[in-house]
Amino acid sequence: MELQDYLRVIRQRWMIIVTMAFVGLALAAGFTFTQTPQYEARSQLFVSVKGGSTATDVIQGNTFAEKRVTSYVNLATSPRVLQAVAQELGLQGGAKSLTGKVIASTPAQTVLIDINVTDPSAEQAAKIANSSARQLITAVGEVEDVSIVRLSIFESAAPATAPSSPRVPLNIAIGLALGLLAGIGIAVLREMFDTRIRSQDDVERVVSAGILGSFTVDSSLNDEPLITQGDQFSHRAESFRQLRTHLHFTNISGGSQSVVISSSIPGEGKTSTAVNLAIMLAESGSKVLLVDADLRRPKVAKYLGLEGSVGLSGVLSHSVALEDAIQAWGRGGALHVLASGMAAPNPSELLGSPSMEKLISRFESEYEVVIIDAPPLLPVTDPAVLGSMASGVVLVVSADGKTHRGELEHAVKDLEAVKARLLGIVLNRVDHVSGSHMYYDYRPEPVVTGRRGKNVPGRA
Known part of the structure; x- marks a missing residue:
């Protein structure tokens, strides 16, 4: 099918496309407004290594810190750290209640650790993020030589003022787009099988x-x-x-x-x-x-x-x-x-x-x-x-x-x-x-009479 064929299908079967667009909007709206709002909080840690007296020592220290950061990211979501957070905040369910809520990551080529927490409560999300940062520092101190590696809280989490999900405009836009695509697909299929x-x-x-x-x-x-x-x-x-x-x-x-x-x-x-x-x-x-x-x-x-x-x-x-x-x-x-x-x-x-x-x-x-x-x-x-x-x-x-x-x-x-x-x-x-030729009119021009009775073509 060529472009003009698709345009003809859309023009002839626009009711199907519009209907599916409304269905997509309805489903997206229903999904969005039945979801529990989730709030996100983030705390950030900085990993530092004791510097040496020479430039070579500094470079080696930074390389060592970058390698250690990957291990610390994994340690942040370990059952040991999450269990300590649950005990500190008095959360029921222990470490299992925090699984999936706490996510640790590190920006590329940095010595920073981001701890992101999602929760239906903005205050609780901030508490969990800050507690996770503190418990990670404690856990690292237990396994590392603190005289060489040091973790410090660079940014504490604060309660969010607006939920991070569901994203109403995005969900509605996706529902509309999927509805339109589904409508066009159904219209094209019906055209292909329509005799x-x-x-x-x-x-x-x-x-x-x-x-x-x-x-x-x-x-x-x-x-x-x-x-x-x-x-x-x-x-x-x-x-x-x-x-x-x-x-x-x-x-x-x-x-x-x-x-x-x-x-x-x-x-x-x-x-x-x-x-x-x-x-x-x-x-x-x-x-x-x-x-x-x-x-x-x-x-x-x-x-x-x-x-x-x-x-x-x-x-x-x-x-x-x-x-x-x-x-x-x-x-x-x-x-x-x-x-x-x-x-x-x-x-x-x-x-x-x-x-x-x-x-x-x-x-x-x-x-x-x-x-x-x-x-x-x-x-x-x-x-x-x-x-x-x-x-x-x-x-x-x-x-x-x-x-x-x-x-x-x-x-x-x-x-x-x-x-x-x-x-x-x-x-x-x-x-x-x-735009077809059927819209053009080429009827004879009316004839009007001039001052001396002569017939002259009418002007359009």
């Missing part, structure tokens, strides 16, 4: 065919599904003009073209794509026929406000003449529409019949472009059969997570099985990407 289609990259993993068009998420489509109902210079209208242009380039052999519009599963936006594409083709001056071949759930007539009871099923059953079933729609009747007709008990047999193949041939002889709205590929075989009769198939794929890659792959294999030509993919409901 739902959410971007063009997901489609290209399955299909080698090109992307003919891409349409972003638009909540207004429920009220205004047709591009003629909105702004003719909107981004959606321009996207359909691009789709119209790209579709022309798929017509390699020239002449008339019959295109089946389908999808893998229901609800991906195939009908609205077919209807709007047909409208755009008709507006460009092409002679276009829009056919509703979805005999199970027809929607074309409803979208266009036409009569849907007379149409394709009647023509295929020879109960209605084609000329009587075709309706004109739009300005000047530029778009011709063949609705689905009455519900048929055998839609697959009708659409797969020789009559349908002859009808498509007739469509191609009378129109420049024929747009056929077909059912989804996975539930029924109708679109695959129609695709083998027509010039090719355009698959509409929803990029909102509705469709899985396996479903799209299955749909493509169904088309390959009948040797239907896949013209390309229309990507629908694509998430808005900040």
Whole structure:
């Protein structure tokens, strides 16, 4: 995955990341506020050696002292010294009660000994640190020649004013960081194992065919599904003009073209794509026929406000003449529409019949472009059969997570099985990407009238 892929995952799955961040904060806060505050106290000792009369004696004495300091550090936490401290302070448990509380160390290349003590009581920590220093001096005096080596208290411990642990800001920061990392990790793992289609990259993993068009998420489509109902210079209208242009380039052999519009599963936006594409083709001056071949759930007539009871099923059953079933729609009747007709008990047999193949041939002889709205590929075989009769198939794929890659792959294999030509993919409901070209508007400038009645371009 590249950086832009991680950013896309974070943008799409931010709820998981935020939730895990709050979980990390809650756990860190719970751990922090259930801990008993600990106070730290430190006493420091200085190890000195009787100096000689020459520089060599001084150097040897310092070397001797540095070597002795290591032994004294170990002696400071020995049971003998800790037991003496416990007895002096009257602590129950003896040396065992001080194990882990008293830590002795020495700064590198020095003759200093630090005795650090942690305890829930600041006063008690200071008492233990000072007592440990005194008892260490006593123990060293018992095993060393005090005329040569001498330990002295350089700094006595004082009660701390604030606890050394728990460190609330640090713990909270660590909890937040771990929560964020866990959230990002879970989001990335879910993305890796998620087979739902959410971007063009997901489609290209399955299909080698090109992307003919891409349409972003638009909540207004429920009220205004047709591009003629909105702004003719909107981004959606321009996207359909691009789709119209790209579709022309798929017509390699020239002449008339019959295109089946389908999808893998229901609800991906195939009908609205077919209807709007047909409208755009008709507006460009092409002679276009829009056919509703979805005999199970027809929607074309409803979208266009036409009569849907007379149409394709009647023509295929020879109960209605084609000329009587075709309706004109739009300005000047530029778009011709063949609705689905009455519900048929055998839609697959009708659409797969020789009559349908002859009808498509007739469509191609009378129109420049024929747009056929077909059912989804996975539930029924109708679109695959129609695709083998027509010039090719355009698959509409929803990029909102509705469709899985396996479903799209299955749909493509169904088309390959009948040797239907896949013209390309229309990507629908694509998430808005900040900074993309979809945010730029290039509508015509308004024309204003000058003083003498001349038309001059408006200024932005």
